[in-house]
Amino acid sequence: MPDFSIEAVNLTKKYGNFTALSDLNLKLEGTKCVGFLGPNGAGKTTTLKIFTDMVRATSGRALINGLDSHKDKKTALSSCGALIEVPEIYPSLTPREALTMIAEIRGVPASERKSSITKVLEKVKMAEWMGKKVGKFSKGMKQRINIAAALIGDPHVLLLDEPTSGLDPRGMSEVREIIKDLKSESRLIFMSSHILSEVSEICDEVAMIDHGRLLAYGKINDIVSKFSGKDESVIEITVTKDLSTVTLNRIRALDGVSSIRALGPRRIDIKLVGGPSKQEKLLEKLVEMKIGLIVFRPAASALEETYLNMFKESV
Ligand SMILES: Nc1ncnc2c1ncn2[C@@H]1O[C@H](COP(=O)(O)OP(=O)(O)O)[C@@H](O)[C@H]1O
Ligand SMILES: [Mg+2]
Structure with missing residues (x-):
């Protein structure tokens, strides 16, 4: 089985005098789903953004499959899909049009774009909506399109920042089922969430951070017994x-x-x-x-x- 990895090495991020991430060391390896937990402001989004090079670390390194996500951005991110603060898709676009643009940007060859888009829309159970305008979609459907966008290029590493946040119960449940399906397809998924029942249901392990420091990382049961x-x-x-x-x-x-x-x-x-x-x-x-x-x-x-x-x- 191929092995994938996400690794933070002495990762530090300062915003002016404020330290959002402080010497974070964490290595996730293999094919599994890891929950990323911590209170608001703990540094979860900042961490995920550094891994996708949306934010530059003050010091330390963020590695995806061993490659530096800043220095080797192109190669490192070619195997990584992310759902982090994505802007709303323009309402008059259809999923087909929106995803075609994304596939183009990601460098999917023109001859493969159509099949690649159909494949990712099938994964999020939105294939039948391919030609409908996004403006009419529910929040849950829009989020499924966002996940489809993250899946273009079939990345084996996925970074998801609160993927079910703001959705109604049906939307949440649908997105959860999609993540479970993705997990079964040999991927490494790192997902922040505030919904602990969801994390228990989907994730194999959890990493917990606060004030930019890692407090614990391991299998859910081990963490529970250790900290109880x-x-x-x-x-x-x-x-x-x-x-x-x-x-x-x-x-x-x-x-x-x-x-x-x-x-x-x-x-x-x-x-x-x-x-x-x-x-x-x-x-x-x-x-x-x-x-x-x-x-x-x-x-x-x-x-x-x-x-x-x-x-x-x-x-
Ligand atoms: N662009 C920014 N400028 C200044 N401070 C920021 C910026 N982005 C995040 N922060 C601060 O960094 C801390 C960590 O934020 P964040 O990573 O979003 O936490 P989380 O996702 O765990 O809620 C917070 O205190 C937040 O206010
Ligand atoms: Mg956040």
Whole structure:
């Protein structure tokens, strides 16, 4: 499997006397989705903008697949798509026209433009809207076109700055599904978001920053256990059949389970003491119980608790 990387090396950004990013070191590698978390003003957008050379670092380097995004801009960014503060598409343009312009700018050969545009619009499920004017689209549809634009040239590294922000629930859900699809196509996605349930759902790992400094980076469960100070994780499960009291009691009695909390008839949070090996055992046991297990993931509530603990004193 090819390996992609996004790396910040001693990255510092000053706006006058104000330090927005302070000696940030972070290396993301492989094919996965990494959530970028932190309060407003933490430096997330600034970081992503330095990676796309929209903002110049004061010192340090931003590397995409090992290439400096400022010094080797063209090559570095040829494998990188981004969704960061994109201007509104002119309302009287159609997606076909808008994306043709972008494909031209990106240097997609004229003979490949049409197929490339169809492909990216299919990915964001907007192919049937190709010839309609963007002005009539909902915010969610416009955001899907923006994602399509980021996908022109089929980049394997994607930088997304709050991709679902400002969308209604349907728009958010559609964009989330698109990101999940993109993730399954062997890409490295770095995505900022304030929606922790979304991050739990989509991301494999999180990087947390505040005041321009990296506070933590790692797998969601590892971060949760590390910063809760306890060797504890919370797993959310979803099953296809309603959980009976008997089943709930059997789950409660499993090795390592300290408590469970119902989120609905088919969804529960399981609080677990012990590290990854306990999680692995829990998953095996739940499968053996034949309860119709279809989702097993770090609970959104756990990430939220960690986030609130981590950032409460940093205001
Ligand atoms: N062009 C700019 N000039 C001055 N300060 C800026 C500029 N852009 C961002 N900042 C400041 O840098 C800090 C980090 O901003 P930003 O990267 O947008 O944070 P985030 O995306 O995490 O909310 C904020 O305090 C913001 O006010
Ligand atoms: Mg921002």
